Amino acid sequence: MSDAETSVTETIAPAATIVTAAPPAKRSRNRIESIHNLRGLASLAVLFDHLVATPYVAAPAAVAAIGILGNYGVTVFFFISGFVLPYSLQKSNYRIQDFPMFIARRFVRVDPPFFVVVGLTLLLNVLLGVVKNTPYHIDWLQVFAHVAYIAPLLHKPWLLSVFWTLCTEFQFYITIGLIFPILARYPIPIAIACAACMWLYVPGYFPTDRLPLGEREIIFAYLPSFMVGMATFLYREKLVKFPTFAVAIAISVVALFFKAPIDISIVALITIVVVIFASFYNVVLDYFGKISYSLYLIHLLVILGILPVFHRFGLPWYVMMVIGGGISIGAATLIYHFVEGPALAMSKRLRLKPRPTPPKRDSQAALELDAIPQVGKAN
Numbered sequence: 001m002s003d004a005e006t007s008v009t010e011t012i013a014p015a016a017t018i019v020t021a022a023p024p025a026k027r028s029r030n031r032i033e034s035i036h037n038l039r040g041l042a043s044l045a046v047l048f049d050h051l052v053a054t055p056y057v058a059a060p061a062a063v064a065a066i067g068i069l070g071n072y073g074v075t076v077f078f079f080i081s082g083f084v085l086p087y088s089l090q091k092s093n094y095r096i097q098d099f100p101m102f103i104a105r106r107f108v109r110v111d112p113p114f115f116v117v118v119g120l121t122l123l124l125n126v127l128l129g130v131v132k133n134t135p136y137h138i139d140w141l142q143v144f145a146h147v148a149y150i151a152p153l154l155h156k157p158w159l160l161s162v163f164w165t166l167c168t169e170f171q172f173y174i175t176i177g178l179i180f181p182i183l184a185r186y187p188i189p190i191a192i193a194c195a196a197c198m199w200l201y202v203p204g205y206f207p208t209d210r211l212p213l214g215e216r217e218i219i220f221a222y223l224p225s226f227m228v229g230m231a232t233f234l235y236r237e238k239l240v241k242f243p244t245f246a247v248a249i250a251i252s253v254v255a256l257f258f259k260a261p262i263d264i265s266i267v268a269l270i271t272i273v274v275v276i277f278a279s280f281y282n283v284v285l286d287y288f289g290k291i292s293y294s295l296y297l298i299h300l301l302v303i304l305g306i307l308p309v310f311h312r313f314g315l316p317w318y319v320m321m322v323i324g325g326g327i328s329i330g331a332a333t334l335i336y337h338f339v340e341g342p343a344l345a346m347s348k349r350l351r352l353k354p355r356p357t358p359p360k361r362d363s364q365a366a367l368e369l370d371a372i373p374q375v376g377k378a379n
Helices: 033-053 061-091 096-132 140-147 161-183 187-201 223-236 242-259 262-277 283-305 307-311 317-349
Strands: none
Touching (some): 033 061, 061 223, 061 262, 096 161, 161 187, 161 283, 187 242, 223 262, 242 262, 283 307, 307 317
């Protein structure tokens, strides 16, 4: 085992296609299919990106080049959170006095799977230290920084590089909980503020994906991406007119165009079209949409901690891809059924203060409060 295998605390740079199929005979109407399946697509894109990027797979250059598309998965996750969180708050008739309970629900929904993967990462590091006879000493301040999502503030590295997006997502939970009551009244000023934060935080023409860990997590660099989701929510729910929606999107996309890779602006526009105009269902994406958060959390640990074992056998790159992907999906399935699913059910039992429900608008659909960070889901 090489020195690179001593610890799984390594970094691989973080990631869509629409497949349609006939819908099943019976599905819950308590969600928007396009959002749910985009989530599954984004999680698969991130998984593919990280698999082809690792030297343990050693994929051909052409395949590795395709994997770069996985970088867009994180952007899609941020867009989904920007859409789903305000949508869910609207359905619960959220008021600012509900903020503490809203944050409590997010902790209950998001933290248990995260804590499990943090624990598994520490355990694997300890075991690798025993095998290499180089004891791994747990930094409990680093562990606390993970639990509190403040690793950048304490200058502690993430145990797995994908964890940085959870920090960004949690900052968005706080932001949307505070601004939601005024979101529909002032979408353009909020879009301008989001763009200004990004322009002031990201120096010059310096794409946000090049920001180092420790700076990359700060939400200022991604507010226009979240704003694209929020503006799409407002327009889809007929809370703003098309001109207002178009101006808010234009402000956000221009900010992204100059401060992020140009492809991000294109992905944002494509995602808007899919959410507003497409209502597609795919049984595969439906499944991966369900386990997407768990898959996002666990896949890098599998790549860095388990693939090195198989790498010793000199297996072809495509076999290594199947092994890495299969173990990641299997582990994510277990985490979903035994940790994430129960956490989701528990979060739904924490209810906001009941209020009279306003009359429904035409075409309103209910949506489960299960946004994931993901890089991901952000309930």
